Amino acid sequence: MAQSLILLSIGLPWLGAVATWLTRNEQERTQHVLAVGFSVAAGLASLALIPYAGSSVALRLPLGGLFGDMTFVADGLGVFLAAVATVVGSLAVIFSVSYMHGDPQLGRYYSLVLLFIGAMVGLVLTNSMLFLFFFWEITALCSYALISYYNDDPKAVSAGIEALVMTQIGGVGLLGGALVVYALFGSYEIDAFLQNAATLGPTPLAWMAFGFLIAAAAKSAQFPFQTWLPDAMEAPSPISALIHAATMVNAGVYLLARFYPAFAPVPGWKTAVVAVGVISALLTACMALFAPDLKRALAYSTVSQLGYMVYAIGVGGIAACSFHLFSHSIFKALLFLAAGAVIHAVGTRDMWKMGGLAKQMPIACTVFVLGALSLAGIPPVFNGFWSKELVLEAGLTGGPTWALVAMLVGAGLTACYTFRMVWMVFFGEARSHLHGHDATPAMRVSLGLLAIGTLTSWLAAGPFFHLLESTMPHHKLHALSLGGLTHEILAAPFTWIAVGVVGLGLLAWAGRDRLTFLTDGFGWLGVAASKSFGFERINEQVVAATQATANALRVTQPGHLSWNLVGIIGGLVAVLILLTWGA
């Protein structure tokens, strides 16, 4: 049963991708129906997979010889991420029915989205490192293609290429690790690797551990690769919600969580992970505080929350990290979709032109506020509160104190910039005359479902942790029931310290006029933050250097057949020489 469900979860979106691709762009309604149908079916298939989760190989497709078998394991981490990918994916597709209405190249859009959903499910369910890399690359390709979807816009195209190049740097690290494992163990299987990781020897294991950390940091836009995610906001809002909040950026965190038992003993690895998480969280929280563009602020907040998850892994709280991953996917997708509804209505992303939209867009306002409260971590019913507290609790017991203090400060900053976003968009005086309609019915479906999820997903904590513990034997997790979770969090004094910091953050925003001494004193920080602390400059220089090299190499392309033949035969001679030497 698990076999067919896994095949359905991956195969249905891919079938849908082919189907929407083949439908002519004149039949727009058919394309919408096909896309929604296939993605909802995939969502149902992966939800149905949850009861069948186990820790053994569920599906094995023999491919013979060199590439090993294509194996899939439906364990807790993979199953819940697959469910998130397909369910949030189907909600984003439903949202797109309204958002992308009238777009002339809808076939390309939907087929890429569905291809991406299938590849994401494959990525989290696979047990072979080579196929992990294969699905990883497909998601990177789809992400690039969707960021540059509006390919008449040079900004979108350059943002897409930037995302592609950065995540590919990480992908190389991942491939290298997979090949090292194959060379030393003879197989690509992940669970075999986790069991015998210690036999790899300290040096190869350390190379793998840091290579994978770089791959994960590049994919999840952590420091020092954090610039591609804010630039990727050129993509349509459903894409930002799906790829850059709920699924693809989770792949990096997933990688670290999956391989944690193997890499934890490597000296310095856990500290490096904690450092990456803390720096990313604080840096981007600062930048979110000064961002004028609504989607950019949300992107910075995504990187910041991913920093929390990476930090949780670094201190050993895999269960806490997974729980925060789950909550974050839901409320961040909600925030992005609600922002998309606002942007679609008023036609601009600039928060300085918005203001006072609550009267015109009550539904969008309500769901956005719900998501924002969850992001800020306000008790008691928001899933963000419970998961963030769990992360901080894990940090209390498992990690260095400086990191914990920094994350607390980050929590306060989170509350501050979240409230800023809400205030600037929906309340206060309207800064310019914008006419906005409220969310359309298709949008309301997605927004409503995600809002309900935000309020209730934490109630599934008990079965969630139990699923993780029972299906991931290498990670040695400790399951909490819901009652245990609530008790542990509410009873710990630390929680109330954290809530206090969050409250401070809110008050700081509310009383900002009186805190002008702070803004003047930290003005330099604001300027630095709006220039993203120099990282954009580095990006531009790297791109310019690459283009200069490419231009210089054009002289090697004479376009003449005889010279090309010289190249071919010369290459043949080189290969022959190599072969004789090597033999």
Added chain:
Amino acid sequence: MGDSAIYSILVVGALICAYRAMTSPRILSSTIYLACVSAAVAMMLYLLGAYQVAVIELSVGAGLVTVLLVYAISVVGDDASDPGPVIPRPVAVGLALLTAVMLGYMAYSLPSKALTGRVPPLIRALWEQRVLDVWIQMVLIFAGVLGILGLLAEGKTARAKAHEAAGNGHRTVKVIPPTACGCAPLDPRGAHGSANKEEVHV
């Protein structure tokens, strides 16, 4: 002795004909020389015992390809002027010699085995093993025929271009999709880079 002599004659003949095919000024003579090479190789294959392959080689190489080449030459015109090569001759000689020497070095380190004498026609029996090759060949032939038809269809592209120029109603790609609510169409992707304020607001 007789065996080796026949092989040597055939090999030398093939090499001479190949060289003449390459260097002769008229393409039509090159074609004839190619047919001679084909014949020599086919004879060698026959002597080695590969009867079916020899027949295929002779009929296809010396027959079909020669006919095709003659047809192509008749269409293109036998321009007898082949100007000097673009690549300096020493480079070409050097590369070719290097290839030959490297290959020879690799091949002569193989132990010299005796040939297994006359071989019964196993080729039919082994089509069961190489059935995939048969399918691939059929696909290849089909693709080749399609390629020929497409490439030699003259005037069709000109007609198609005239048809498109008249306009046949393809939608142009619009950057601004119409909004669904009937409001004035606005750019839903928002203002790009419009918010570069000098002072920093919180």
Added chain:
Amino acid sequence: MTPLQIGLLGVIGLLGVGCYGLLITRNLIKVVIVLQILVKAVVLALVLAGQAGGQAGLGQSLAATVIVADTMVAVVGLALAVQVRRRVGSVDVSAISTLRG
């Protein structure tokens, strides 16, 4: 010299002549002719190798496949040459360097 060695000499010689010819020629149709010479060398090599290695049938069936494939290459190559002649006006290789970088 055993027939195998003579045959190998022939293969290497044909390959060398073929490579030289590919680099020297400037006429597209001659390119097709030289490619045909190269392929004949390959066919001979395959059959020789099959017989020397004991798997005569395998060598022969691969050789037959290669002959079919190379004939298709010749066919399509000639069609391309004809089209080049029609559009550009000559089959000289130097006339079709639009892919210049």
